[in-house]
Amino acid sequence: MAYLIQEDYVKYVCSCGQLKPITSLYFCRHCLKIRCGFCICHEVDSHYCANCLENMPSSEARLKKNRCSSCFDCPSCFHTLSTRAMIAQARPSAQDGASGDTKVENKQPKKTYYLSCFNCRWTSRDVGIPDQPVASGGWPERTNPFANRFNQLLDYYKAVAQLEKQEKLERERKKFAIRGKYITLTDKTGLTGAMARNIAGLPPSESGSSATLANFTPSQASAEVEELPEDFYTKEVDLKQITSLSQRLAAPARQPARGSRLWPLPKRLSVKRSQRCRACDHNLTKPEYNPGSIKFKIELLAYYHVPEVKIISFESVKPGTRSELLLKVTNPTGHEMRLRLLQPSDVPVEEEQPKSIEKSLEKSLTLEKVCNN
Amino acid sequence: MALYEGIALIQEKQAVVLDLGTDYTKFGFTGEAAPRCIIRSEFWCPSERRYKRVHDYKTAEELYDNFVHMLHLLYFRHVLVNPKERKVVVVESLLTPTLFRETLAKVLFTHYEVSGVMWADSPRLCALILGTPEALIVSIGAREAEVTAVVHASVVLHAIQAQPLGAHAIHQELSKLLDEDNKTELKLPEQIIEDIKVKTCFVGNRERAVQWATGNPLMPAKSVQYPLSGRAAITVSGRTRELAAEPLFARDNELASLPDIILQCIIQCPIDSRRALAQNIFVTGGTATIPGLKARLAHELRYLVTQPPYCDRLSIREFRFHKSGAHDNSAAWAGGALAGAADGGARALARDVYARTARLRDWPCLLDNTRRH
Ligand SMILES: [Zn+2]
Ligand SMILES: [Zn+2]
Numbered sequence: 001m002a003y004l005i006q007e008d009y010v011k012y013v014c015s016c017g018q019l020k021p022i023t024s025l026y027f028c029r030h031c032l033k034i035r036c037g038f039c040i041c042h043e044v045d046s047h048y049c050a051n052c053l054e055n056m057p058s059s060e061a062r063l064k065k066n067r068c069s070s071c072f073d074c075p076s077c078f079h080t081l082s083t084r085a086m087i088a089q090a091r092p093s094a095q096d097g098a099s100g101d102t103k104v105e106n107k108q109p110k111k112t113y114y115l116s117c118f119n120c121r122w123t124s125r126d127v128g129i130p131d132q133p134v135a136s137g138g139w140p141e142r143t144n145p146f147a148n149r150f151n152q153l154l155d156y157y158k159a160v161a162q163l164e165k166q167e168k169l170e171r172e173r174k175k176f177a178i179r180g181k182y183i184t185l186t187d188k189t190g191l192t193g194a195m196a197r198n199i200a201g202l203p204p205s206e207s208g209s210s211a212t213l214a215n216f217t218p219s220q221a222s223a224e225v226e227e228l229p230e231d232f233y234t235k236e237v238d239l240k241q242i243t244s245l246s247q248r249l250a251a252p253a254r255q256p257a258r259g260s261r262l263w264p265l266p267k268r269l270s271v272k273r274s275q276r277c278r279a280c281d282h283n284l285t286k287p288e289y290n291p292g293s294i295k296f297k298i299e300l301l302a303y304y305h306v307p308e309v310k311i312i313s314f315e316s317v318k319p320g321t322r323s324e325l326l327l328k329v330t331n332p333t334g335h336e337m338r339l340r341l342l343q344p345s346d347v348p349v350e351e352e353q354p355k356s357i358e359k360s361l362e363k364s365l366t367l368e369k370v371c372n373n
Numbered sequence: 374m375a376l377y378e379g380i381a382l383i384q385e386k387q388a389v390v391l392d393l394g395t396d397y398t399k400f401g402f403t404g405e406a407a408p409r410c411i412i413r414s415e416f417w418c419p420s421e422r423r424y425k426r427v428h429d430y431k432t433a434e435e436l437y438d439n440f441v442h443m444l445h446l447l448y449f450r451h452v453l454v455n456p457k458e459r460k461v462v463v464v465e466s467l468l469t470p471t472l473f474r475e476t477l478a479k480v481l482f483t484h485y486e487v488s489g490v491m492w493a494d495s496p497r498l499c500a501l502i503l504g505t506p507e508a509l510i511v512s513i514g515a516r517e518a519e520v521t522a523v524v525h526a527s528v529v530l531h532a533i534q535a536q537p538l539g540a541h542a543i544h545q546e547l548s549k550l551l552d553e554d555n556k557t558e559l560k561l562p563e564q565i566i567e568d569i570k571v572k573t574c575f576v577g578n579r580e581r582a583v584q585w586a587t588g589n590p591l592m593p594a595k596s597v598q599y600p601l602s603g604r605a606a607i608t609v610s611g612r613t614r615e616l617a618a619e620p621l622f623a624r625d626n627e628l629a630s631l632p633d634i635i636l637q638c639i640i641q642c643p644i645d646s647r648r649a650l651a652q653n654i655f656v657t658g659g660t661a662t663i664p665g666l667k668a669r670l671a672h673e674l675r676y677l678v679t680q681p682p683y684c685d686r687l688s689i690r691e692f693r694f695h696k697s698g699a700h701d702n703s704a705a706w707a708g709g710a711l712a713g714a715a716d717g718g719a720r721a722l723a724r725d726v727y728a729r730t731a732r733l734r735d736w737p738c739l740l741d742n743t744r745r746h
C-alpha cells in the first residue's frame with residue numbers, strides 16, 4: 001500500500017529490477033510487463049504556462065525561450081507577480097507648463113499598470129520600470145551584456161569550421177585526383193570552383209566568411225585589473241541592496257549583483273509529458289492537451305491492472321515460532337485472477353531489464369541503419 | 374550539395390550544453406550566449422526525503438541514478454526538450470574522474486538515447502571565448518582551482534596545476550571566522566555561509582593582507598549584522614569579510630597558493646610560450662566573482678615573480694589579464710555553446726560508435742595518447 005507521507009511498506013518489483021510502490025508503476029498492455037519511471041521513455045508533449053494556463057505550440061515556445069510572454073515572476077522572491085492598475089493622477093504642475101492641450105486629455109483618467117509582488121512587496125517601480133499603458137506585455141526587456149561579443153565569436157568560429165570543411169574536401173579531392181580513378185567536372189578543367197571565380201575576377205563565393213575571418217579581433221588582455229573600489233573598506237553594507245546568489249542565477253544572462261538591477265522574470269513554461277514503453281514504443285500515459293485538465297488520454301497505470309497488496313496486521317518475527325501476517329489483496333480488474341504465494345527460494349530470477357535497455361539501444365541503432373541505407 | 378546541407382541543418386536539433394559543476398550546473402542550448410538555467414547540482418530524492426547532490430556517490434550505480442534524476446530535472450523542468458536524438462556538449466574538467474564521465478556517457482547514451490556527445494574540456498572552451506592563440510586559464514570553481522595553459526588549441530598537459538582552493542575552502546574559513554566573531558559554534562548550513570560570502574565578503578589588496586598578517590591592521594571594513602530566520606542575527610566583522618578568501622593566497626613551504634600554482638604552470642610550459650601565456654591570463658569560475666579577487670591575484674603575481682624561487686627561473690615581469698566575454702561562472706559553458714554551434718556537432722561521439730566500442734577517448738589512457746604506427 002502506498003501512503004502519502006508515510007514510508008512505502010509494500011513495494012513491487014518492476015521488470016527493470018527496481019522496487020517501487022504501486023503508485024509509481026505502469027503496466028504496459030502490449031508487453032504485459034510492469035514498468036516504472038526509471039525504465040520508460042519520457043517525452044515532452046506540450047508546453048503551457050502554469051500561471052495563465054495558456055498552451056504554447058512548441059515552435060513558439062522555442063522562439064520565446066520557454067517563457068510566457070504575459071506572466072512574470074518576482075526577481076526577488078520568485079513568487080508570481082500580479083499586474084496592478086493605477087488611475088493616473090493628473091499632475092497639474094508638470095503638465096500645465098508642458099502644453100495647453102493637457103487639460104482636454106486630463107478629462108479621461110488614464111489607466112496605467114505596474115507589476116507587484118504580493119509576497120515580498122517588490123514592484124516594477126522599485127527598479128524604475130515605467131508604468132505601462134496596457135495590462136499585458138510591452139514590458140521592456142534586458143539583454144545579455146555579452147550577447148554582441150558572443151555573436152561575433154559565433155560567426156568567427158562558424159567561418160573557421162566552414163573553412164576547415166572546405167579544406168578537407170579539397171584534400172579529399174586531391175587524393176582522388178592523384179589516383180586518377182575519379183574524374184570530376186572540375187578535374188577536367190583543372191580548376192576548382194574557387195579558382196575559377198578568382199580567374200574570372202569575381203569575388204570569392206564565401207566572401208562573407210572570409211571577411212569574418214579577417215575582421216575578427218581576439219580578446220585584448222590588459223595589465224589593468226579592475227581594482228576593488230576604495231570605499232569598500234569604509235562603506236556600510238546594506239544587505240537588502242545586494243542580491244543573493246539565487247536571485248542572480250535566476251537570470252543567468254545578466255546575473256544582477258545589485259537589488260536595483262533586478263528585473264521581472266518572464267515565467268518559465270511547464271511541460272506535459274507523455275511516457276512510452278521502451279520495449280514496444282507504445283504510450284503508457286498521454287495527457288490531455290488542455291492545460292487546465294489533469295486527466296489523461298492514455299493512462300496505463302499498474303494500479304488498474306496489478307492486484308494491490310495491503311498489510312492489515314503483522315506480528316513481530318521471533319526465531320523458532322510462527323508469526324501471523326494478514327494481507328489484503330484487491331483485484332482491480334473485472335476478471336478472475338490467479339494468485340500464487342512463493343517461497344523466497346522459488347522466486348524466479350529475472351534478468352530481463354538491463355539487457356532490454358541495451359536491446360532497445362540496439363534496436364534503435366538498427367533502425368538508424370535501416371534509415372541510413 | 375548546399376541543398377542537402379540545408380535540409381540536414383533543419384533536421385538537426387539544436388544541441389544542449391551541459392556543465393555539471395560540483396555545486397552548480399549550467400545547462401542550455403548551443404549558439405546562445407547564456408545558459409538557460411544555473412541551478413544547484415542537486416535533486417529531490419523522494420526515497421531519502423532530502424536534496425541529494427549529484428557528486429555525492431559511493432558506487433557507480435548510485436552515480437548512475439543521480440545522473441538520471443539530475444538530467445530529468447534539467448531536460449523536463451528547465452530546457453523543456455526531448456533528450457532523445459539530440460546532441461549534447463559536455464563541458465568537463467580535464468581532471469574529471471573516469472568513473473564520473475563514463476557513467477555520464479552511459480546515462481546519456483543508453484538511458485536518454487541522445488544521438489551524440491561532444492566531450493570538451495573547459496580550459497580549451499575558455500580559450501575559445503578569448504580567441505587568442507595562447508591563454509592561461511585560471512578556473513576557480515567550487516572545490517578546486519585549476520590552472521591550465523592552452524597553446525594553439527592544445528592543452529599543455531604536464532603543466533596542469535590543481536589545488537583545493539575553491540569556494541569550499543573559502544566557506545570553511547568563513548565559518549571558522551564567523552565562529553570567532555560570535556564566540557560560539559554557529560554550525561550554519563552551507564547555503565547560509567555561501568550567502569554571507571556572496572553578500573559581504575571581498576578580497577582586500579596586498580598591502581592590507583600583509584598588515585593583517587603582521588597583526589597591526591588598518592581600520593577594518595564595516596561589520597555587518599546578518600539576520601537569520603528563527604535565530605538572533607550574527608555579526609560578520611570587517612576582518613571576517615576581508616580574510617575569508619585568504620586561504621587562496623596563503624603561502625607555506627609547499628608553495629601551493631593560487632599565485633604560486635599559476636607561476637609553476639608557466640614555468641612548466643615550453644619556454645617560447647611563457648611570455649605569451651603570462652600576458653593572456655584569464656581568471657574565471659564562479660569563485661572569481663568575489664570583489665577584488667582578480668586585482669589581488671594580479672598584485673600577488675607581480676610581487677611573487679620577483680621572489681625566489683621564481684625570480685631565477687622566470688624572466689617574465691609583465692602579466693596581462695583578459696576581461697571575460699561571459700559571466701565568470703558560465704565562461705566554460707559559453708565556450709561549449711560556441712564549439713557546439715560552430716561545427717554543428719561534427720566532433721561529437723555518435724551513439725552507434727559508442728555502442729560498438731562502449732568506451733570514451735581520454736587523455737590519460739594509453740590507447741588514446743600513444744601514437745599509432
Ligand atoms: Zn522499471
Ligand atoms: Zn502565462
Ligand SMILES: [Zn+2]
Nearest residue numbers: 074077117120
Ligand atoms: Zn516577491
Ligand SMILES: [Zn+2]
Nearest residue numbers: 028031277280
Ligand atoms: Zn511495452
